[in-house]
Amino acid sequence: MTRKLPPRRLLAVAAALALVGGQADAHSSPSPAAGASSAAADLACPLGSFHCAPRPVNYAMCRPNALLEFYDPVLMRDSSQRDSSPTQIQAQHVDSSNRSVYRLSGDVRLERADQLLRADRVDYNNDSTDYDARGNVRYQDASQLLAASHMRGNTNDSHGTANDLRYQMLDSRGNGTADLGQMLDAEHTRYTQATYSTCDVGHHVWEVRAKSITIDKVNGVGVARDASMRIGHVPILYLPYFSFPIDDRRKSGFLYPTMGHSGRSGYEISTPYYLNLAPNYDATLDPRYYSQRGPMLGGEFRYLTSRSAGQLEAQYVLKDHGVSDGLADTKGDSRYLVQFSDTTQLWQGWRFVSSYNHASDSSYLYDFGDNLTHSAIYTLGSNVALVGSGKWWNASVGGTIYQNMNPFSTDSGLPYRQLPYANFSMDIPLSNWLEAGVDSEAAAFRKTGYVEGQREDIYPWLAADFGSAAWFVRPKLAWRYTSYQLGSGRQDYGYYGLLGGGTSTPFTDASPSRSLPIVSLDSGLVFDRKASLFGNSYTQTLEPRLYYLYVPYRNQNNLPLFNTNAMTFDYWQLFSPNRFSGADRQMDANNLTAAVTTRLLDESGVERLSASIGQIQYFSPQRVQLPYGQNSVVPPTDWTRSDYVAQLDVRLNDRWRLASAYQWSPNTRRTDMGMLELQRRIGTDGVFNLSYRYRIGLLEQYNASVVYPVSERWRLVGSWTYSVKDRQSVDALAGVEYDSCCVALRLVGRSYVNQAYYGPTPATGLNRRDNAVMFEMVFKGLGSTGGQIEPLLRRDILGYQ
Structure with missing residues (x-):
């Protein structure tokens, strides 16, 4: 009823x-x-996504x-x-x-x-x-x-x-x-x-x-x-x-322990404890034990207020009884690492940003870096700054210092400290086609044993933009003024002026300066038509572009090198007003760049193919160069043309991607740079990558990586990088992943270069290797035994999920 x-x-x-x-x-x-x-169902990560x-x-x-x-x-x-x-x-x-x-x-x-x-x-x-x-x-x-x-x-x-x-x-x-x-x-x-x-x-x-x-x-x-x-x-x-x-x-409560092994520190076990102190701040205590070095106490404190956000991390080893390989003798010493960062909103448009990173010695990260995800870190930077921004401007005032973390090198390789520095940039639209702006900076550069001083750089400009969807013309007029006030000291004209190995040269002019105009004209056309390829309909574009740059020559050999280097030449350098980073060098130019790009767009507007090629025509020699050792400077070039620079990106479907770049010099008649990347999606959660990179005199490397789904539950993962120059594998990783309804397992082993040092003799120029193994178990809905493996795989395998 x-x-x-x-x-x-x-x-x-x-x-x-x-x-x-x-x-x-x-x-x-x-x-x-x-x-x-x-x-x-998970959506696969788009091909080419970093x-x-x-x-x-x-x-x-x-x-x-x-x-x-x-x-x-x-x-x-x-x-x-x-x-x-x-x-x-x-x-x-x-x-x-x-x-x-x-x-x-x-x-x-x-x-x-x-x-x-x-x-x-x-x-x-x-x-x-x-x-x-x-x-x-x-x-x-x-x-x-x-x-x-x-x-x-x-x-x-x-x-x-x-x-x-x-x-x-x-x-x-x-x-x-x-x-x-x-x-x-x-x-x-x-x-x-x-x-x-x-x-x-x-x-x-x-x-x-x-x-x-x-x-x-x-x-x-x-x-x-x-x-x-x-x-x-x-x-x-x-x-x-x-x-x-x-x-x-x-x-609050214990987090799941992590376990691993590395050649530098031995077996490691960590048992972190989480403290939920308040809704807006918390802490984690992380006691660890290393079989080859002893106990460590680590911790992290995080906070969030209405105006500030930051965190403090610290690690302390009471007495290290491990082996010391670097220049510093650390056996038996107490060792530590402190890392702090904070961002505080002061008032509308202004914030205070600070970071402090310091270790007890230069070997700390070499010995205690994460045993699986560790990569070589040669410097720790600390910075404090007052940063402001508005609708048309931004500014900052602060200071930056560095600590050497290369255990096999002295502090001579460190960048200059900037104590203090100030930057100001402004970009004001004067009309719908005209804008004006200025980029400026001032800094005091400090480095023991090197020439020190102040540098001011101001870069006002006026730019116009004419055009439509089918064409554009963009003239730009700028003036760059740079001045120095140098103190006593000596400048090392080593490799690129910064890496040491050269001789010391005093500067006779205590207040050198440089002033010059920079004029450019960028123009281009865009043509399009309907096209058909492999039975599919596309829109094909043809985009020729001309870029003219004029910068008069100024002798800059009397200017020090505080933070300037030659940038890597690539496609975008064809349209850059300067091939040097930093303000210590401004290149001279009477150049015309000619380039052309073609694209294939499918019916939904997705770019399936992009191909570009370009070259710079030099109407006058490139006279501004970086110095090198023995009190000498690189002579002006007698080139009339730059490298041919070409790049190609092909994604004809959602499973294959091919990207390549190539530079060939008509002056030396040899390849200066080559890059090839091939990526293929395997199923819904697998991917295969193969790449080759070559830069003349610097590197030649092969890389292969894969996530291969053996079955619904099992996946193999791997990554391998081989250096032709070093004649050895610089990083090799292999592992297996198991996934089921309620538990996932990961086991990964890695052999990698922990530290690289190129000394004056082959005996001192050796790559230091390390090996690591890590096991991770994830109990779905409850937690995991750690989180070190997934970030590593996402870093080393393009497209890993």
Whole structure:
């Protein structure tokens, strides 16, 4: 028989029977029929992307409909209808002789909105709101399933107990069992002899078993006591007290340990502890132990206020008993690393930016760098600045210093300190086709044993922009004035003026300066037509471009080199007003660049092919050059033409990409630069990369990397870089990834150049190598044993997700 009762009468009961932590109502949870919380199919990272978003936790490999057996797929999933919906009751027998107590028996079914309670027998006291459900008790709502042999309690007081409990969270996939569940009040629940896992029901690859689990919804915390973490039936971790979050709020507690090995430090184990001190600041304590060096205490403090954001990281080794290979003897010494950064908003348009990075010695990062993701770092920079910006301007005032972190080199290789520096730039539109601006800087350069002084550089300009979608003409007129006030010191004209190895030369003029105009005219046309290739329709463009640059020659051999270097010549250098970085050199020019680009655009506007080629015609020699050793300067060039520079990017479909660049010198009749990159998507989550890079006199390297899906669960990963110049592999990585419904495993090994030093003799010019192995286990929905492998793979394998 079926009866309809007022909303107050019943199934406030059902809400009280949900003992599983009182899960929040589901508003948009995915359909369990489609695999509970299965993530949507991942979109592959676009080919050529340098930064691919991490893949979300994916439950697609879980069994479809892996739900407790009593799940009703047709039950309403809108929990907002509860208060206004009547209660539907079905039972074979209803006894209402006692007007205060309803006794229902025989396949009892109580349904209201998204709530459904089924049992062999239910007694409900309408006056006291006591309830008692017995025999095959099953409860379902939009967010959870619950089964027990017996439930009883009081709805007004929001307390109750359940025996022989099975539960499943439909939103977060959590499920488990308990001998006894107790709802202490509406916000707190306790389970005795309980388990928890995000694996399929009845197929727990891993689970947490605890003597008791307490759920605190107010603070978003779960606490397990006398708990063990198990893989299959094997316990791998025991904790007398284990706390975990039950929602997205942060909480204090141990993070999962990390384990690894490197040649410099030996075996490493880290057991970080997270401190949720306040909503706007937190800290992490990270005690570590290195088998070859001893214990280390690390920590991190982060803060966020209405005006400031920053973090402080520190590491301290009381006594290092490891081997010292560098110039500094560190064995037996205490060692440390401090890193601090902060950004503080002062007032509208102005902020204070600071960073401080300092290590106890130059070998610190060489010895204690991350054993897997470590790459050679030769300097640590610290900076403090006042930064401002407006609609048409930006400015900064500050200072920068550096610390040498190359354990096999002295401080002579460090850049100049800038104490202080100031920059100001302005760009003002005068009309819809004319704009004016200025770029300026002033800095005091400091470096022991080298010439020191101040430099001011001001670069006002006036530019126009005429054109339409089919053509453009952009003239620009600028003036550059640079002046110096030099103190006593000596300038080393080593390799590019900065790397040492040359002789010292005094400057006789204490106040040298340079002043010159810079005139350029950039112009181009854009033609397009319909084209067909391989049966597909495209729009093809032809874009010729001419760029004229005039800069008169000024002798700049009397100017020091504070922070200037020759930039790498590439396609964009064809249209640059200066081939030197920094203000210490301004090239002379009477040049005309001719270039042409063609593109293929598909019907949706996506660029499928881009090809460009260009060359500079020199009407006068390039007389401004960087000096080198022995008090000499590079003579003016007698070139009449630059290298031919060509580049090509082809993406005829979403699975293949080819990119290349090539530079050939008509003056020396040889290749100065070559680059080739081939990328192919393998399935939806695999990728293969092959590249070759060559720069005359500097490098010649081959690189191959792959993410190869062997099956739905297994992927092989690898990366290899070989240097022809060094005749050795500079970085090799190989690993395997396993993914399943609720657990993912990664095992990666790496052999790499930890530090490179090119000394005056072959004996001192050696690459220092290191080896590392790292294992990572990810328990989906719970956490992982670390996060070092994924950033490395994303860095070394283009397109990794």
